[in-house]
Amino acid sequence: MVDLNPLTGGSEPARLAALRRTALLDTPTEEGFDRLTKLATRVLHVPVSMVTLVDVDRQFFKSCVGIPDPWLSRREIPLNYSICRHVVASGTPLIVDDAAQDSMFRDHPIVREYGVSSYAGIPLIVGGGYVIGTFCVMDFKPHHWTADEIAILQALAASAMSEIDLRMLVTEVSEQRALVQRQADRTSTLLDATAEGIIGVDLDGRCTFVNASAVNALGYAPEAFIGQSIHDLSHHSHADGTPYPLSGCSICQAYRSGRLMHASDGVFWRADGSSFPVEWRANPIREDGRASGAVVTFLDLTDRRNAERAKARVVELEDSLRLKDDFLAIAAHELKTPITVSLLAIGRLRRALERDAAGAIAAKLSASVGAAERSVLRMAKLIDNILDVSRVTLGGLPLQCDSLDLVTLVREVLAHFSDELQAAGSDLTFRAGPPVWGRWDGSRLEQVIANLIANAIKFGQGRRIEVAVTGKEQSAIISVVDHGMGIADKDQQRIFDRFERAVSSRHYGGFGLGLWIAKKVVEAHGGTIQVDSHRKQGTRFTVTMPRFCVVPAGSRQSEAA
Numbered sequence: 001m002v003d004l005n006p007l008t009g010g011s012e013p014a015r016l017a018a019l020r021r022t023a024l025l026d027t028p029t030e031e032g033f034d035r036l037t038k039l040a041t042r043v044l045h046v047p048v049s050m051v052t053l054v055d056v057d058r059q060f061f062k063s064c065v066g067i068p069d070p071w072l073s074r075r076e077i078p079l080n081y082s083i084c085r086h087v088v089a090s091g092t093p094l095i096v097d098d099a100a101q102d103s104m105f106r107d108h109p110i111v112r113e114y115g116v117s118s119y120a121g122i123p124l125i126v127g128g129g130y131v132i133g134t135f136c137v138m139d140f141k142p143h144h145w146t147a148d149e150i151a152i153l154q155a156l157a158a159s160a161m162s163e164i165d166l167r168m169l170v171t172e173v174s175e176q177r178a179l180v181q182r183q184a185d186r187t188s189t190l191l192d193a194t195a196e197g198i199i200g201v202d203l204d205g206r207c208t209f210v211n212a213s214a215v216n217a218l219g220y221a222p223e224a225f226i227g228q229s230i231h232d233l234s235h236h237s238h239a240d241g242t243p244y245p246l247s248g249c250s251i252c253q254a255y256r257s258g259r260l261m262h263a264s265d266g267v268f269w270r271a272d273g274s275s276f277p278v279e280w281r282a283n284p285i286r287e288d289g290r291a292s293g294a295v296v297t298f299l300d301l302t303d304r305r306n307a308e309r310a311k312a313r314v315v316e317l318e319d320s321l322r323l324k325d326d327f328l329a330i331a332a333h334e335l336k337t338p339i340t341v342s343l344l345a346i347g348r349l350r351r352a353l354e355r356d357a358a359g360a361i362a363a364k365l366s367a368s369v370g371a372a373e374r375s376v377l378r379m380a381k382l383i384d385n386i387l388d389v390s391r392v393t394l395g396g397l398p399l400q401c402d403s404l405d406l407v408t409l410v411r412e413v414l415a416h417f418s419d420e421l422q423a424a425g426s427d428l429t430f431r432a433g434p435p436v437w438g439r440w441d442g443s444r445l446e447q448v449i450a451n452l453i454a455n456a457i458k459f460g461q462g463r464r465i466e467v468a469v470t471g472k473e474q475s476a477i478i479s480v481v482d483h484g485m486g487i488a489d490k491d492q493q494r495i496f497d498r499f500e501r502a503v504s505s506r507h508y509g510g511f512g513l514g515l516w517i518a519k520k521v522v523e524a525h526g527g528t529i530q531v532d533s534h535r536k537q538g539t540r541f542t543v544t545m546p547r548f549c550v551v552p553a554g555s556r557q558s559e560a561a
Contacts (some may be wrong), residue, residue, distance in 0.1 A: 022168055051133065054084055090409075093120070095119075095120050097144050099116060196213070197297065197300070198214055254291075417450075426456075428465060428466075429464065456480055461485060475527075487535075
């Protein structure tokens, strides 16, 4: 009984690895191998000749003549149909004159099913002594293989092995070339990925290679570098434009003396004639103990220097703003004192006039007292705005939240604007439903509402003003609409910035603080303020706030229900 699996030795994994290295499995037929198998059938007068490769579970035909289908079209047979595997297992030629008389092969499937009667196979051996297949011939009748025929078969097998060696050499060279190319590509990728410019120079200071960062920084085309003097291209002058002689060039010292050279305050020149600050380092290249060139690396310091200057400027501006805010805070507090005194004096004068309402003095001074009171109140409001600017800048806007009805609060604020509305010729309509309760800082919301109403009166051009308050489950909404000049698209976000206006202060006055303070108050309540405006059609401001605001740090909530 034939052994169906003779390929079980410890060297089998290494043999299969050698087979894979040939890169011949599952490849098309080739004239070099086909010429040998055709020659074998003619010279030895046999119908079948093959170059076989024995894999782990099959026998692949690299070249075959005379085998029947379906094996001919498949170009392989299962390993249990292979006689060649015995040649591979033994590593020696196998000669069978008459399989029917051979106890080892008489019951072999290929003998029993396909009528193969005689076989002669020579092992194909590659480097390392591994047998990867056979050069074999077969006949469907007994055949006495002569010594001359076996010698011819061995010569043809040797030619087949030469073909295999040639292909393995070609494959190896191709793999080595691909490996070298991959290593070159990887090196090039690494060089190009670094932010530093990298330039290689020979002993004459001429460029041998350059990376992408150096090309981009210096502005020359890559081919303009190769073979050119780096000193002449980019290191020819000092920062002030005076020539930098080659004899004094510190970069040259690296490849001339073989010493590492470095400068943190160097200057390189671009192709367009402009210069830029660099930190550079020149590392000598040594071959056989002697300098053969250098690698010059450099880093453009322009962004770093600009960032340092910008940082210094920011610090300077921050100091300036801090001084200004400190001044505003002090000035506002100092101004509040005389205003408070003035308001008290005006109040006493008003009460005196009320007691003498029928007298001649009251008739003359009543209007003047009212005008003075309004002016002082306006100045007090401006000072409050200045104080709010300093509070926000120096540490946020503290809130004192209590439970209140927003509808009532808005109605009370609107009542204070009757004189201004009458003077401007504007009608105001207030639309509100049932009370809208929530927890807010009432005095701060009065600022917001007052600023929006004052803004609508100022820019509404005497047209109708509409105010509405609506409540939702989780939020409250205040809208103020005028039908005046409107705000340009480009100004609609800018108007919420500090000291910004959409129109000239010459005609409309003000510090440009009202909307900025309103936005800060609304945001401190966890809400938003939005503007929707069209030129010559009017403006809508919409304030949306949560009904129970999250109190920021430094604020307090009233314990009252």
